[in-house]
Amino acid sequence: MLSGPGGVGKGTIAAALLAVDPKLWLSRSWTTRMRRPGEPETAYVFASNAEFRQKIAEGGFVEWAEIAGNLYGTPQPDPPAGFDVLLEIDVQGAAQVRENRPEALCIFVEAPSPEEQESRLRGRGDPESHIAKRLALADSERILAYELNAIHVVNDTLDETVAAIASLIEDVRQEGTANDE
Ligand code: 5GP
Numbered sequence: 001m002l003s004g005p006g007g008v009g010k011g012t013i014a015a016a017l018l019a020v021d022p023k024l025w026l027s028r029s030w031t032t033r034m035r036r037p038g039e040p041e042t043a044y045v046f047a048s049n050a051e052f053r054q055k056i057a058e059g060g061f062v063e064w065a066e067i068a069g070n071l072y073g074t075p076q077p078d079p080p081a082g083f084d085v086l087l088e089i090d091v092q093g094a095a096q097v098r099e100n101r102p103e104a105l106c107i108f109v110e111a112p113s114p115e116e117q118e119s120r121l122r123g124r125g126d127p128e129s130h131i132a133k134r135l136a137l138a139d140s141e142r143i144l145a146y147e148l149n150a151i152h153v154v155n156d157t158l159d160e161t162v163a164a165i166a167s168l169i170e171d172v173r174q175e176g177t178a179n180d181e
Contacts, residue, residue, distance in 0.1 A: 001087045002165070003094045004109035005141050006068075006134035007121035009155045013109060014088045016162040021169065024086045025079035030055065033070040036125060045075075063089065063096035068133040084169070091144040098148055105172050107165055108145035110154045114138075 002010050002017075018024055030045040032052050047055070052071045055061060064073030067090050074093065077085045087097065094106050111117035117138065121131045145152065151168060155161045 001089060001094045001097060001104055001106045002109065003089060003091050003106060003141075003145060003150065004155075005111070005117060005138035007117040007124075008109045008111040009120065009158065009161075010088050010109055012158060013155065013161055013165065014086060016158060017086065017165060017169075020162065020166055023083055024169070025077075025083040026086045026088070027074055027077050029089065030061070030064075030073045030075060031070055033072075044072075062100070063093040065090055065092040065096075067092075068130055068137070084173070091141045091148065091150075094150070095144060095148055105168060106145075106148055106150040107168065108142070108148075108150035108152050109161070110142070110152055112154055112156045 002014055004010050014026055018026055028042070028045060030047050030052060032047055032049050033044075035041070035043070035046050049071070052064075052073065055073065055075070056064060060075055061073035062076055064071060066072075072090065072093070074087055074089060074097075077087075079085050087093070089097075091108070097104055098106065111120065114135070118131070118135060121134055126134075153161055153164055
């Protein structure tokens with residue numbers, strides 16, 4: 001599981017991990033958030049509140065959380081045989097997954113500095129109120145990540161971050177316990 005506050009580059013890291021690791025399968029989350037201008041249609045399953053609530057009622061999510069006023073959830077993963085599941089989710093979701101899968105590798109990505117995080121958040125064109133909410137959440141997310149014993153990785157240089165995470169995943173595979181990353 002790849003977790004961390006908004007604006008630390010998790011999406012970019014996840015895409016880079018998939019490029020270097022042919023045995024990783026990225027789960028596609030559901031969200032009630034509006035699609036951002038220029039965001040691919042495939043980034044999420046974009047659902048209405050009613051559709052999302054219906055999916056919860058059917059037990060269709062392995063975890064879900066409300067983040068800055070929007071709902072996000074991971075549907076039951078269905079990877080091809082031999083693949084490990086990569087989840088890019090917030091720490092509340094990671095905590096829920098950990099309850100059922102204590103062996104899952106949990107990585108918490110940090111921005112090199114709060115200024116860097118803020119500038120990355122602004123670069124996405126989100127409303128100012130949303131940016132403020134995400135920045136305010138970062139501290140409590142970090143605390144929860146420590147409680148989860150997540151491995152903290154500072155995303156200073158993309159290449160180094162991806163290499164470090166790829167090697168952590170490989171270590172878990174070697175131990176023979178990797179099912180979800
Ligand atoms: P964004 O709106 O910027 O795409 O995502 C906001 C936050 O939601 C990010 O921290 C992202 O990791 C998290 N997120 C995305 N999908 C899921 C999910 O399925 N479950 C949970 N709990 N968080 C998610």
